[in-house]
Structures are given as C-alpha cells and as structure tokens.
Amino acid sequence: MSSPDGTAPPDRPTDPAADGHGPTAPTSTGPKLELGPVGHLGDRLFAGLARGSGGLVVLIVAFVGIFLLALAIPSLADNQSSFLFSRIWEPGGEQPRFGIAALFYTTVISSIIAMAIAVPIAVGVALFTTYYAPKRLAAPVAHAIDLLAAVPSIIYGLWGILFFAPILRPVIDGLAGALGWLPIFEKPPGDNVGVVFTASVVLAIMILPVVTAISREIFAQTPITHREGALALGATRWEMIRMAVLPYGRSGVVSASMLGLGRALGETVAVLIILSVPNGNDPWNSSIFAGGETFASKIANNAAEFDSPEKTGAYIAAGLVLFVVTFLVNSAARIIVARSGPGGKRSRRNRSAGGAAAKEGAVA
Amino acid sequence: MTTLAANKPTYDGQALDLTGKSGARAFKNTLATVLIVLAFVIALIPLLWILWTVVSKGYSLLLSADWWSQSQRGITVRREGGGAYHAIMGTLIMALITAAIAVPIAIMGAIYLVEYGKGTKAARVVSFMIDILTGVPSIVAALFIYAVWITVFGFNRVGFAVSLSLVLLMLPVVLRSTEEMLKLVPDELREASYALGVPKWKTILKVVVPTAFGGIVTGVMLGLARVMGETAPLLILVGYSKNINLNPFDGFMGALPTMINQDRTELALEPAADRVWAAALTLILLVLALNLLARLVARFSTIKSK
Numbered sequence: 001m002s003s004p005d006g007t008a009p010p011d012r013p014t015d016p017a018a019d020g021h022g023p024t025a026p027t028s029t030g031p032k033l034e035l036g037p038v039g040h041l042g043d044r045l046f047a048g049l050a051r052g053s054g055g056l057v058v059l060i061v062a063f064v065g066i067f068l069l070a071l072a073i074p075s076l077a078d079n080q081s082s083f084l085f086s087r088i089w090e091p092g093g094e095q096p097r098f099g100i101a102a103l104f105y106t107t108v109i110s111s112i113i114a115m116a117i118a119v120p121i122a123v124g125v126a127l128f129t130t131y132y133a134p135k136r137l138a139a140p141v142a143h144a145i146d147l148l149a150a151v152p153s154i155i156y157g158l159w160g161i162l163f164f165a166p167i168l169r170p171v172i173d174g175l176a177g178a179l180g181w182l183p184i185f186e187k188p189p190g191d192n193v194g195v196v197f198t199a200s201v202v203l204a205i206m207i208l209p210v211v212t213a214i215s216r217e218i219f220a221q222t223p224i225t226h227r228e229g230a231l232a233l234g235a236t237r238w239e240m241i242r243m244a245v246l247p248y249g250r251s252g253v254v255s256a257s258m259l260g261l262g263r264a265l266g267e268t269v270a271v272l273i274i275l276s277v278p279n280g281n282d283p284w285n286s287s288i289f290a291g292g293e294t295f296a297s298k299i300a301n302n303a304a305e306f307d308s309p310e311k312t313g314a315y316i317a318a319g320l321v322l323f324v325v326t327f328l329v330n331s332a333a334r335i336i337v338a339r340s341g342p343g344g345k346r347s348r349r350n351r352s353a354g355g356a357a358a359k360e361g362a363v364a
Numbered sequence: 365m366t367t368l369a370a371n372k373p374t375y376d377g378q379a380l381d382l383t384g385k386s387g388a389r390a391f392k393n394t395l396a397t398v399l400i401v402l403a404f405v406i407a408l409i410p411l412l413w414i415l416w417t418v419v420s421k422g423y424s425l426l427l428s429a430d431w432w433s434q435s436q437r438g439i440t441v442r443r444e445g446g447g448a449y450h451a452i453m454g455t456l457i458m459a460l461i462t463a464a465i466a467v468p469i470a471i472m473g474a475i476y477l478v479e480y481g482k483g484t485k486a487a488r489v490v491s492f493m494i495d496i497l498t499g500v501p502s503i504v505a506a507l508f509i510y511a512v513w514i515t516v517f518g519f520n521r522v523g524f525a526v527s528l529s530l531v532l533l534m535l536p537v538v539l540r541s542t543e544e545m546l547k548l549v550p551d552e553l554r555e556a557s558y559a560l561g562v563p564k565w566k567t568i569l570k571v572v573v574p575t576a577f578g579g580i581v582t583g584v585m586l587g588l589a590r591v592m593g594e595t596a597p598l599l600i601l602v603g604y605s606k607n608i609n610l611n612p613f614d615g616f617m618g619a620l621p622t623m624i625n626q627d628r629t630e631l632a633l634e635p636a637a638d639r640v641w642a643a644a645l646t647l648i649l650l651v652l653a654l655n656l657l658a659r660l661v662a663r664f665s666t667i668k669s670k
Contacts, residue, residue, distance in 0.1 A: 046565030050480050053472035054490040057539070060532065061493045064500065064508045071511045124403025132400055141404070143659070148411050150655045152593025154621050155644045158628060159414050205410045212407070236389055238396035259499075266501020268596040269621070273628065296503040296596070303600045312515060319507040323500065330499035334492075 068320045075313025083317065087284050089298070091314030092305075098314045100321055102284055106292035107322070109184075110196050110271070111264035113288065114203035119257045122208050126215035127241060142216065149209035157273030160202035165193035165274070172197060172289055187289040194276035196288040202270055207260035214259065218252030219245050251336050258333030262326045268296035277301065295322040415648075422645030425638055431646075435618070436606035441627060441636040448643055450608040450618035454523065455650070457612055458619065459592050461527040462534055467584055469531075470538035471573075477539075478546040479568055498536040505532040506597035513601070523612035525601040526619075530591040537590055541583025545576035578661050585658035589651045595621035620647040 076083055078096050086099020129142045172195070176187035226244040235243060276291035278284075285292075293301065299315050306312040425431050434447030473490070481487030509529040513519050549572050557567040573580070598604075603616035604626050623643045630636035 040563045040565075043563050043565045046568070047480055050472050050476035053469045054476035054481060054487070056469055057473055057490055057497065057535070058493045060535075061496050063512075064504070064532070067508055067511045067516075068504075071515060121403045121407055124400045125407045128400050128404040132397065133404075144411065145407055147652070147655070148407075150589060150593075150648075150651050151411075151414055152595070152621060152644075152647055152651060154593070154595045154624050155414065155418060155648065158624070158640070158644065159417055162631070163413070163417055164410075208407055236393035238393040239389070241396070262499045266499075266503065268501070268503045269599075269625075296501060299503050299507065300596050300599050306510065306514075306600075309515065312510075316507055316511060319504050323504045326499050326501055326504075327496055330495065334495055 064323070065320075068316050068323065071309070072313050072317035072320050075310050076317055078310060079314075089314075091311045092308070096310055096314065098317075100295070100318055103293060103295050103298055103318060104321070104325075105286065106196060106275075107265055107294040107296075107325075109288060110200045110203060110292075110294060111261050113197065113200035114207060114264045115257055115261045117201060117204035118208045118211055118260060119253070121204075122211035122256070122260075123215055123253060125208070125212045126219050127245070129212075129216055130219045131237065131241060131245065142213075145209050145212050147209075148205065149213075153206065153267060153270045154273070156202055156206055157270035160198065160270060161194060161274045164202065165198045168198055168201060169193055176289055183286050184288055186287045188285060188287060192276055192291060194274055194291055196275065196290065196292050199271050199274045200288070202274060203264045203267055206267060206270060207263050210263055211253075211256045211260040214256035215249065215253050218249040218256075222248045251339075255333040255337040258329050258336065262329045262333070265294075265326050265329065266296055266322060268300050272297040272300050295319065418641060418645050418648055421637070422641035422643075425642035426645060431642065435608045436623070436639075437608070439606065441630040441633055444635040444638070446606075446639075448620065448623060448639075448646055450606065451620045451623040451643060452646065452650075453608065453610060454617040454619040455592055455621075455647070457610060458523050458527050458530065458617070459588055461524065461612060462530040462591050463584065463588055465527065466531045466534040466587065467538055470535050470583075470587075471542050471580065473535075473539045474542035474546055475568055475573075477543050479564070479572070494536045494539055497532060498540070500532060501596075502529075502533055502594050503596040503600075505529045506600040508532070509597070510600055520614075521602050521616070522614060523602050523609075523617040526597045526617075527612065529597040529601060530594060533594065534587040534591045537587040538580075538583045541586065542576070542580050545579030545583070546572060548579070549575045578664065582658040582662040585654045585661070589654040589658070592654070593621065593647060593651055595625060598622045599625070620650070 075091065075096065079098060080095045081088055081097040081099055083099055085101050086097065087102040089098045089102075090096065091098045125145060129138050129145075133141055169191070172187065172193070175197075176185055179185035180187060222245045226248065227240055230240040230244045271294050275293060275297055277293055278291045295318050299319055302315060306315065428447075430445065431447040431449075432452070433449050434445075435450035436446040436448075437450075439446040473494075477487050477490060481490065506529045509525050509532075513525045513528065514521065519525070553571050553575060554567055557571045558564070562570070598619050598621055602619075602622075604622040605616035605618050607618075609615050609617050620643050624640050624647070627636040627640045631640060
C-alpha cells in the first residue's frame, strides 16, 4: 500500500465529523512547529505492519480473482460448447462440454424469489422494532431476529426439507393450479418438494435477519424533526412512516435487499440439501416447482469429481461466475447507498452506510 | 376565522370537520399496524420452529457423558452410541487456527484504516476490497483455497486448508467491527497521549486499542460464530473422519457440520437421526454461546456502540 508518506499530515482538510489527528502535529492549525524528528523505529515498524495488513487484504482479493481465472481458462479453452449459453454439464472426457445457463437460471431465480419474500417481511419487522414495539420489548425482539442469523445453514437445510417443505405442498399446488399456464409455475408430475420454490422460501428465512438488521439501523436514524413534523401535522402513525421514515430509508432498504440477494446467491449447503438434482435424462425444466442446481450446490455436490485439472477447472469457472455475480450485486448495493443519500446529507449518509455494512457483518 | 370558538372552520365556503381523522385514514393506519405486527409474527415462527425441532430431537444424546468424550470410531449408521468429541474438537481447532490468522490481520487492517490511511485513496481501495471480501460466498472461498492448496501446491485435503478458507470469511467481519470500534474512540484520548510525548504506535497499542477492546472482542466472537457453522469449505477441503484427529496438518478431520452431513441421508434410521439432531444442537449451542458472550462483552465494554 503506498500512502503518500509515513505521517498523517495534520493540515489536510478532512471530514469535519472526524477531526484529523496527526501525531506529528503539535498544533492543529497554523504553521508546523519544529519539535525534532518523529521517525521512531517503533512507529515505522508499526505503521508498516498496519499498511501491510491493509495491503494484504487487497492482495487476497486480487489473488482470489487471478487464481480462479488462471485455473478456469485452460478448461474454458477446451470446452466444446458455449460456456455462457449451454445447459449441458459434462466437464470430463475427451470432449468436455459444459455451460452455466441452467445453473445461472436456477441461482438467480431462487435468489430473486427469496428476496421478494424476505424484503417486505424484513421491512415490517424493522418498522415493528423501531416504531411499533413497546420500548422495553424492542431490544429483545431485535436480538431474537438476529438469532436467526446464528443458526448454521446446514440446519436450515435439514429443517427446510424435513419439516418445512411438507407444509409448502398446498402452497405449491395452489400456485400451480392458479398460474400453471405459465411455464415458470408449471408443476411437473410427482410429489417432489425439493424444488426451487422450497429452496427460495428457506433462503428468504435465512436472509431475513440481514435485511432486517440494516433496515432497522436506517429507519432508526430518521431525523426526529421529520417524524415529529409529520405527527404535528396530524399524520397517523402509518402516514408518518410513509411520509418520513420510508422515504428516508428507501436507499438503505434497497441496499439491504441487494446484500441479502448476494447472500442468497452464494448460499451453498441449505440449497444443496433441499434441491433435488434432476435426473440427467430428463429435459430441462424452467419451472420453479421442479428441482435444479445452483452454482454453489453444483460445486459442493461434485467435490468428489475434482480429480483432473480439466474437471476442476470447469467447476472453478462456475465459481468464478458466481464470484462475479455476487460482486456486481454487492457493488450495486454500495453504490446505491453512496449515491442516494436522503435529504442530500451525503457525508452523514456514508457513515451510516459503513455502520450498516458493519452491522451486516456482525449478524452474519 | 377570527372567532374560532364560535365559527366552524371553513375552506372555500365548505364546512370542514377537523374533529378527527377520516375513517379511511384510520382504517389504513390500523391495517398497517396489523400487517407490521403480522410480519413480525411470521418472522418469529421459523426461529421458534427450528429451535424447537433441534432441541426436542437432539437433547437426549447431549445428556450422556459419552457424547462429550467419545468419537464415532467403529460406529455404523445403524448402531447407537459414540459421541461427538472428534467433531467438536475438529470444529474448535479449525476455528481457533482461523482466528489466530485472521484476527491480527483484521485488527492491524482496521488500525490502518482508522489511524493511518484515513481519507487517502489507498484506504478507500482497501475499504472497497473488504466490501468485496464480505460478499465472497463460502463456496468461492473454498474453491480458491482448493485452487491454491491442492491444484497448485499439490498438498492433501487437511483441516488447515479449511482454516485458510475460513480466514477469508472471518477477516472482513472482524475488520469492519474493529474499524467501527476504533472510530468511536474519542480523539481527545489520542491527543492527550500525543501531548505527553507518547509515540503514535504506543498511543494506538496502549490507549486506542484498550479503549476499544470490548468491541473488538465482540467482533472476534461474532466472526468465530460465523465460521463455525460453515459447511461448504469442509465438504471441499477436508474429508470427514469418525476418529479423533487433532492434527490439522495431517489426515481427515471430523467437524460438527460434516458430522450432520454424514448421517443426513440415513435419517430413516433412528440412531443416525438422533446423532444428526444432537450434532445440530451442539453446533447451535456453540454458536449461540459465542453470540451471547459477544453481546455480554459488548454490554460491559468501555465504549458503547449504538
């Protein structure tokens, strides 16, 4: 990491909220006082360690991308079918043929359905804990929802397929009966509950705490003047929320949803357990009431197949696509937060975005 | 409109009723309240249901001393008995190695962001990279380590490789929470230290970090809780062993998530099912204990995070 020089310049204009605090600065304004050299060995070592750690993070991310790419390229070069548009997955043999179209479709559709289910509920829960629940109840309730994030995903998977999937059967039948004329809602014969829809609902439960935690942070920051202004004009509680809280928190909720989507895209074990892998001979089915495989579940399911570099390369290529997709989704979330601050208060907003990101990490 | 008491309020000659809100508005308000409370109830159902399932099906095995002291050596899916000692130790060992690598990097990285790099372009790059790392799915982290550890270097699948991939998942969690905590340390403390002639690095080590210590510990525990429940890296980077193996550099290793995974296809058999739920309960208890401990530390730490 190349920072301009070893010491933090004291006179650099910084964020007014966070005062610059240069160690070499006996005065915070005006000309620099000469108080002798400040280049202690300890200082330089420690600063070097700190910079090194920062640089290491950059290196790690770069390496993840480079290594995955380097190992994927030979397999991609040997690939006999279109990597992006083929739905076949036969990476072994003389003529490897593999494409990610089916994996991409299942991954994206399951995550989007999960997001569509989770976000309204998460917003409701966040509003409940910030503006509806009695003060004494709010904190325990918030912690209880956070506990959902503490349950390991393999347990979601087991519970989802054994206990939750059976009660989804009437829902699946109902949806298929009403909307079955659309291919996406067409129910294949049989009583299989290990379908994309089931996985989506379980994913929704899994991303609920993430979306709730960030939305809650943002809603709680709505300026009290906005809220009291609305109430003073005679707004009901709902009108106050609709006019003051929701507009203020909109970008926060959008970015929370994107982070939830990123989480759902990469979820492995729960999906692996729930989704039934379609029979190789069956024609591909686009319905959400059929089985399927996502990027993550495909890779985890076939870990035993990593015996030749060509095959491994094919799975690494799939992993790389997943990496890029989650990266794009997460970046979109950050950009939304950074660009659209409510009330034009960008700097404040950016800080809250940092807090929200930390919160997201904390409940992970 | 001058004599308010006598005249009814009017607008454009029409009488206005300002005595209360209209029925439609009151109805909307009630409807919103009902929906929001309903959303909360819906969110609580799966939590209670999962906890009830795991506790009611798993608690019986946890009561025996064997569960905490025996391995699954020589025990087939049809047989009862054995314990989860090998898996608990495997999970703990891998988590501890992960923490030993990730925590120093994370804390020093956070110190860089808050104390050294603040406002610089380099710090923004680092910060952006941490955001990316936060979003890396566990399966991609596992694939990356597979690519480095096994494909490039030709090493075997061992517990240490799992720890390496878990570092990628734990690092951003700890780094971000440490960063938030360091930001909360008042500048007056730093300035007082500088005024006494204390060099910057000693100020950070003796003043800033101790002040934020509680929050840093909280972040570490939450990070540990996250990596302990991860299954995908275990599936790819280490085989499941029923024997006790405490060496992370040699041979397959048991872990609680893979112990669950091992028997989950045999749930029709009662001994296997019992073991699956008992292992699940053990894992949840471990993770919950870390979470609760983290909250306790946060509550009693010197600076409060909001």
